[in-house]
Amino acid sequence: MREPTINALVSPEGSLEILSSHEVNRLKDRSEGGLYRLFRQCALAVLNTGVETDDCKALMESHADFDVRLVPQPRGLKLELINAPAHAFVDGEMLRAIREHLFSVLRDIVYLHSLPETASGFRRDNPEDITNLVFHILRNARVLEPGRQPDLVVCWGGHSIGHDEYQYSKEVGHQLGLRGLSIITGCGPGAMKGPMKGATIAHAKQRIKNGRYVGITEPGIIGAEAPNPIVNELVIMPDIEKRLEAFVRSGHGVIVFPGGVGTAEEILYLLGILLHPNNADLPFPVVFTGQKENAEYFEMIDKFIRNALGDEAAAKYDIIIDDPVRVAQTMKQGMKDVGTFRRAMQDAYYFNWMLEIDPVFQLPFEPTHESMLALPLHRDQPPHLIAANLRKAFSGIVAGNVKENGIRQVQEKGPFEISGDPTLIEPLEAMLEQFVAQNRMKLPGSTGYKPCYRIVGGPA
Numbered sequence: 001m002r003e004p005t006i007n008a009l010v011s012p013e014g015s016l017e018i019l020s021s022h023e024v025n026r027l028k029d030r031s032e033g034g035l036y037r038l039f040r041q042c043a044l045a046v047l048n049t050g051v052e053t054d055d056c057k058a059l060m061e062s063h064a065d066f067d068v069r070l071v072p073q074p075r076g077l078k079l080e081l082i083n084a085p086a087h088a089f090v091d092g093e094m095l096r097a098i099r100e101h102l103f104s105v106l107r108d109i110v111y112l113h114s115l116p117e118t119a120s121g122f123r124r125d126n127p128e129d130i131t132n133l134v135f136h137i138l139r140n141a142r143v144l145e146p147g148r149q150p151d152l153v154v155c156w157g158g159h160s161i162g163h164d165e166y167q168y169s170k171e172v173g174h175q176l177g178l179r180g181l182s183i184i185t186g187c188g189p190g191a192m193k194g195p196m197k198g199a200t201i202a203h204a205k206q207r208i209k210n211g212r213y214v215g216i217t218e219p220g221i222i223g224a225e226a227p228n229p230i231v232n233e234l235v236i237m238p239d240i241e242k243r244l245e246a247f248v249r250s251g252h253g254v255i256v257f258p259g260g261v262g263t264a265e266e267i268l269y270l271l272g273i274l275l276h277p278n279n280a281d282l283p284f285p286v287v288f289t290g291q292k293e294n295a296e297y298f299e300m301i302d303k304f305i306r307n308a309l310g311d312e313a314a315a316k317y318d319i320i321i322d323d324p325v326r327v328a329q330t331m332k333q334g335m336k337d338v339g340t341f342r343r344a345m346q347d348a349y350y351f352n353w354m355l356e357i358d359p360v361f362q363l364p365f366e367p368t369h370e371s372m373l374a375l376p377l378h379r380d381q382p383p384h385l386i387a388a389n390l391r392k393a394f395s396g397i398v399a400g401n402v403k404e405n406g407i408r409q410v411q412e413k414g415p416f417e418i419s420g421d422p423t424l425i426e427p428l429e430a431m432l433e434q435f436v437a438q439n440r441m442k443l444p445g446s447t448g449y450k451p452c453y454r455i456v457g458g459p460a
Contacts, residue, residue, distance in 0.1 A: 006086045006089055188228060265391050304428075
């Protein structure tokens with residue numbers, strides 16, 4: 001049975017109060033080049049904050065009659081919502097956090113689609129321009145705080161985790177918060193919500209009133225991972241590559257909890273970047289952690305990394321099992337090291353300009369049946385390129401699992417096919433099988449997982 005809906009007129013909350021007539025017209029434009037469909041999709045995802053779903057296509061179809069309209073006012077604008085999910089309201093009033101998120105979505109979509117048109121000489125395939133775009137989006141969203149000491153810990157991990165793993169991630173967040181550290185995640189449920197929830201309690205205990213719970217997402221994933229209710233700074237990046245760059249540029253260290261293909265994609269992105277020779281001396285603390293029951297999981301991840309990328313990649317992270325205090329202490333010390341280094345190099349605390357990111361990690365990869373099969377998954381290339389191409393393989397599987405366009409492609413043409421060197425492909429297949437066996441591909445309770453990929457073997 002479908003839940004109740006509500007019609008409402010909503011005023012701005014903090015992010016964007018005025019629009020030009022040109023911007024309003026683009027947001028109303030329902031054609032292929034307009035912004036209406038994108039805004040509607042992201043708005044609906046935000047309105048479903050707290051709902052347990054990871055199927056963007058199903059979410060859109062179940063709310064086919066939802067509509068959002070801009071209502072210009074003499075002193076700003078309002079949004080008219082038609083058939084909005086009722087759980088986003090209390091006694092007819094929209095929850096303040098959801099209202100903030102709704103206008104954050106509007107702010108980022110409008111800004112993103114106006115900046116490239118006005119930026120002189122902007123090139124979408126130029127590494128420096130891409131980094132500048134990431135910077136400008138984060139600055140416009142007021143995520144970058146000059147003068148604040150390094151304290152943002154990126155937490156990655158699965159949206160599909162069990163209760164015990166969630167509780168562990170929450171305890172790690174609690175220990176981080178007790179030490180004055182804040183959290184930045186992909187903003188969804190599971191291991192993205194747990195650290196934030198733990199940190200909120202710790203910040204309250206320490207009377208920290210400016211604790212940060214930053215959520216960074218992108219249009220393709222927001223419908224599958226709606227912002228959790230704790231996020232107090234939401235940013236919509238244009239694609240997964242810029243989302244990942246935003247994490248490593250604005251965060252000061254990374255903690256990885258158990259997860260599935262999305263977490264594997266993030267790990268390979270991070271290690272591929274840290275393997276660049278120009279980044280060898282940059283302090284960037286990375287910790288893989290979980291309960292004692294997760295020890296075998298991280299042994300599997302570690303073995304996969306060493307096989308694919310070598311021991312040098314494995315030297316970039318620590319594995320800490322069942323010890324939230326030690327994880328937090330490691331991150332706290334890492335923050336001090338980052339601060340000392342940035343001061344010595346006269347680099348900003350709030351944005352890691354010195355981090356070298358190869359263009360292969362920046363240019364958007366569009367998963368299709370043709371592009372997935374064509375991925376060069378072989379050993380005749382540097383380790384960072386192996387990492388980049390494996391990252392793309394995992395990105396395609398994420399798309400096939402939860403993104404509307406990816407799900408539709410798989411439904412129409414069958415699973416994505418992946419081919420390559422057996423010494424890379426066979427361990428990849430084994431790890432994917434473990435993700436399926438451990439229910440890390442879809443939310444708990446989802447009816448049997450049907451793989452959106454097929455390993456076909458042979459040279460790429």
